[in-house]
Amino acid sequence: MNVSNVADRIRELIEDSTNDLLAEELDSYHEADLADLFNYLKPEERLVCFKLLNYDKAADLIEYLTPQLQVELLGELDEEIASKIITKLPHDAAADVLGDMEDDESETYLDKLPEKFSQEVRELLTYNEDTAGGIMNPSVLTVSIDMTVKEVLSTIRTKAEKDNTELYYIYAVDKQNHLLGVVSLRKLLTSPTTKLVSDIMIRDIVKLHVDDFSDYIVDVFLKYQYNALPVVDLYNRLKGMITWDDVHDLFEEETTEEIYQSSGISTEIVDEDEILSGNVMNAVIARLPWLFITLIGEFLAVNVANCFNATLSALPIIAIFMPLLAGLGGNIGTQSITLMVRGFSTGQVTLNSALYHILREMVIGLLIGLVFGALVTLTTWGWQHNVELGIIVGIAMAINMTMATVIGTFTPFALKTFNIDPAVASGPIIATAIDVIGLAIYFTLVSVFLINHAI
Amino acid sequence: MNVSNVADRIRELIEDSTNDLLAEELDSYHEADLADLFNYLKPEERLVCFKLLNYDKAADLIEYLTPQLQVELLGELDEEIASKIITKLPHDAAADVLGDMEDDESETYLDKLPEKFSQEVRELLTYNEDTAGGIMNPSVLTVSIDMTVKEVLSTIRTKAEKDNTELYYIYAVDKQNHLLGVVSLRKLLTSPTTKLVSDIMIRDIVKLHVDDFSDYIVDVFLKYQYNALPVVDLYNRLKGMITWDDVHDLFEEETTEEIYQSSGISTEIVDEDEILSGNVMNAVIARLPWLFITLIGEFLAVNVANCFNATLSALPIIAIFMPLLAGLGGNIGTQSITLMVRGFSTGQVTLNSALYHILREMVIGLLIGLVFGALVTLTTWGWQHNVELGIIVGIAMAINMTMATVIGTFTPFALKTFNIDPAVASGPIIATAIDVIGLAIYFTLVSVFLINHAI
Numbered sequence: 001m002n003v004s005n006v007a008d009r010i011r012e013l014i015e016d017s018t019n020d021l022l023a024e025e026l027d028s029y030h031e032a033d034l035a036d037l038f039n040y041l042k043p044e045e046r047l048v049c050f051k052l053l054n055y056d057k058a059a060d061l062i063e064y065l066t067p068q069l070q071v072e073l074l075g076e077l078d079e080e081i082a083s084k085i086i087t088k089l090p091h092d093a094a095a096d097v098l099g100d101m102e103d104d105e106s107e108t109y110l111d112k113l114p115e116k117f118s119q120e121v122r123e124l125l126t127y128n129e130d131t132a133g134g135i136m137n138p139s140v141l142t143v144s145i146d147m148t149v150k151e152v153l154s155t156i157r158t159k160a161e162k163d164n165t166e167l168y169y170i171y172a173v174d175k176q177n178h179l180l181g182v183v184s185l186r187k188l189l190t191s192p193t194t195k196l197v198s199d200i201m202i203r204d205i206v207k208l209h210v211d212d213f214s215d216y217i218v219d220v221f222l223k224y225q226y227n228a229l230p231v232v233d234l235y236n237r238l239k240g241m242i243t244w245d246d247v248h249d250l251f252e253e254e255t256t257e258e259i260y261q262s263s264g265i266s267t268e269i270v271d272e273d274e275i276l277s278g279n280v281m282n283a284v285i286a287r288l289p290w291l292f293i294t295l296i297g298e299f300l301a302v303n304v305a306n307c308f309n310a311t312l313s314a315l316p317i318i319a320i321f322m323p324l325l326a327g328l329g330g331n332i333g334t335q336s337i338t339l340m341v342r343g344f345s346t347g348q349v350t351l352n353s354a355l356y357h358i359l360r361e362m363v364i365g366l367l368i369g370l371v372f373g374a375l376v377t378l379t380t381w382g383w384q385h386n387v388e389l390g391i392i393v394g395i396a397m398a399i400n401m402t403m404a405t406v407i408g409t410f411t412p413f414a415l416k417t418f419n420i421d422p423a424v425a426s427g428p429i430i431a432t433a434i435d436v437i438g439l440a441i442y443f444t445l446v447s448v449f450l451i452n453h454a455i
Numbered sequence: 456m457n458v459s460n461v462a463d464r465i466r467e468l469i470e471d472s473t474n475d476l477l478a479e480e481l482d483s484y485h486e487a488d489l490a491d492l493f494n495y496l497k498p499e500e501r502l503v504c505f506k507l508l509n510y511d512k513a514a515d516l517i518e519y520l521t522p523q524l525q526v527e528l529l530g531e532l533d534e535e536i537a538s539k540i541i542t543k544l545p546h547d548a549a550a551d552v553l554g555d556m557e558d559d560e561s562e563t564y565l566d567k568l569p570e571k572f573s574q575e576v577r578e579l580l581t582y583n584e585d586t587a588g589g590i591m592n593p594s595v596l597t598v599s600i601d602m603t604v605k606e607v608l609s610t611i612r613t614k615a616e617k618d619n620t621e622l623y624y625i626y627a628v629d630k631q632n633h634l635l636g637v638v639s640l641r642k643l644l645t646s647p648t649t650k651l652v653s654d655i656m657i658r659d660i661v662k663l664h665v666d667d668f669s670d671y672i673v674d675v676f677l678k679y680q681y682n683a684l685p686v687v688d689l690y691n692r693l694k695g696m697i698t699w700d701d702v703h704d705l706f707e708e709e710t711t712e713e714i715y716q717s718s719g720i721s722t723e724i725v726d727e728d729e730i731l732s733g734n735v736m737n738a739v740i741a742r743l744p745w746l747f748i749t750l751i752g753e754f755l756a757v758n759v760a761n762c763f764n765a766t767l768s769a770l771p772i773i774a775i776f777m778p779l780l781a782g783l784g785g786n787i788g789t790q791s792i793t794l795m796v797r798g799f800s801t802g803q804v805t806l807n808s809a810l811y812h813i814l815r816e817m818v819i820g821l822l823i824g825l826v827f828g829a830l831v832t833l834t835t836w837g838w839q840h841n842v843e844l845g846i847i848v849g850i851a852m853a854i855n856m857t858m859a860t861v862i863g864t865f866t867p868f869a870l871k872t873f874n875i876d877p878a879v880a881s882g883p884i885i886a887t888a889i890d891v892i893g894l895a896i897y898f899t900l901v902s903v904f905l906i907n908h909a910i
Binding site: 028030032036039064153156157166167185186189190204206222223224225227244245248251252255256258259260262263264265275276277280283284287288290291294295297298299301302305306309312313316317319320321322323324326327328330331332334335337338339342343346347348349356360363364367368371372375376379428431432435439 | 483485487491494519608611612621622640641644645659661677678679680682699700703706707710711713714715717718719720730731732735738739742743745746749750752753754756757760761764767768771772774775776777778779781782783785786787789790792793794797798801802803804811815818819822823826827830831834883886887890894
């Protein structure tokens, strides 16, 4: 779908006030496409369109919209109508929408919702929104273990339709709602209708606990690759289920955090949503900590350079190669960190393989360092007509790049050993370390071989 | 599961040669846990364990293993046994396993597989493995539109069981296998048994084409959030389906590529799998191109510095602040790039919002730059007892950081406008640009205000 073309047509329909045509056109789009369109339209245009949708379509669309747009659109509607749309949402989506509103606003809606619905949503709102309890949908289809396949199928026909339950697995529970077994729809549909649930259910259940945090939930889903997992409380009582589309959103958030952290943008203090847009001060706060650590580190580098003040005064030309050495050391070191940090998060790198990776990266650093050292030597020689300077810069380059890969590989392993998240701390620390050590090596080489030699 | 504890117990069982106990123990684990365990064990231990699994469990496990381990384990088995395990795999998994083998090796297995199975796998192997055709599972349950719900349910009971078909949606096709409609299992189970497929099927079908590439497939799944999508050929004939667990793997690969590219590790020339381990030369090739571009860029920076050779000779102390300016400019600029590049891939940043983001980042850069500039001025003043030098370095710092955020935000937008992937090109280019421009500003400030003033 070309959003801007569709938006142009929709705008024309709005201007012409041909509401019937517009309503028909909007109804013909998939809600995911409508969400794209709504992101593109201006607020007043969105509202006109939203009011033309029937309640079911409006509820479907709400699930695909960003929290900001959800609150914006529902807030503009008559409260009665908004409540009706919210009632059409799955419980977990309703809780998400209401959780994003101001407290008094969400109270207004909760009071207007059907009592059972409102009660279940209220319970969801008591859970931390980053835990399984806050993410799960409490509306789950349960059966008892002594039902036959035939009975289960007839239960589905009546209960699932009425409760708008998502269907992936059927959960077998006892009278107190303790989770006893899981039956996949596939198993249900391919088993003889006279079989009992207890005959076809799986008893070794992969499940989540209401207090499990989102990063753990993502890991479990990625590992076991189920479509949905049951969520239980401390006493194994079934509280709800989490489906893969919830996890996709979590997974995307986790990835964003991982990428942000790799460039020293903290997602611990400020929520990841508020860094890219919104209040500027939030963005400043998220970005300051690691910049400040870099500042301190770079003052160390300045100090190291200052120790070689005499060298610099004797041969000022050496200063011009500082950015070259720091830049390439920083780049290749960052590559090594990136590979290790990503490897940890996909599971391809473990603490056991530390030595292998450190040695492997060292070889890579040395190979590339020798090539680049030679290039730098030749270029400097040809350009400054100073073969000795060229050789020193070239050697410094080779040492610098090798050292950068080793530090870049070693640091994530060291942090991981002490249970510090390598994604958080590696980047800025290493860029500075490479500046400090790289410059010390370079100036030492110059002092020993060029200055003494010249004097 | 604590893998190392389990592995210790398994090793003891292997040493004691208590094969019955070991087989029972292994059979009690979920195949995802077995995969973790197999990753942890030594090759010879893995093989002992693998041989003790029954064919079904072995096939389940194979699906969770890395391509390297799949080939390793099957290669060690008797060909007859390996073929039997491969026959138990879904067609797409079998094609993946055989596609990772040497051609003559996979031919041996293909010849030993049942003819229909082997033929379907051969067809899968003709598709590019990064396209929907290479990813899909051809085994799909199809029905005709004039069947009743009751007939469909009985078809499922017989056909799905036999063919080991995954069940998410039922696809309605005509005699020539053209895709006409989709029925979800939920809809099927909640509809009256006398209804016709044509009454309950969805006709506006979200589908994939056999030639669609993996990045597009990931986008479609993320947008529409379906569990499975049908794959059709040019003439809308149903060829297979792709399920969300296939997409999870693709999504993880895409994320890895995005993260690698952000630090200048190319995944265009060398496959992303081969960068972290395997042949060292592949890793060197993946990392060289951007390092080389950085090298050229940094020589530009060296050249800029060289233009101010007279300034450096007159006041060598200014050289020691070079890493400080370059380091912090580079860091804050990288933060801006990271935010924009990630924003493009999640859809939170679009070309329309360029001006907003550039201005917003400029404000952030200016705020942080002023704070850091002040800090640097005070520190330098207190340390070098030179208030003028302190002020110049502080001003250079503020300008440098502001400029870094602007360049870091502008460049991804500019690249995107020309349809160049900003993830690929931004990082190394900008680090260099900031070095070049930042140093030019600093040296100019020094020349104008310090040197002329001093002279």
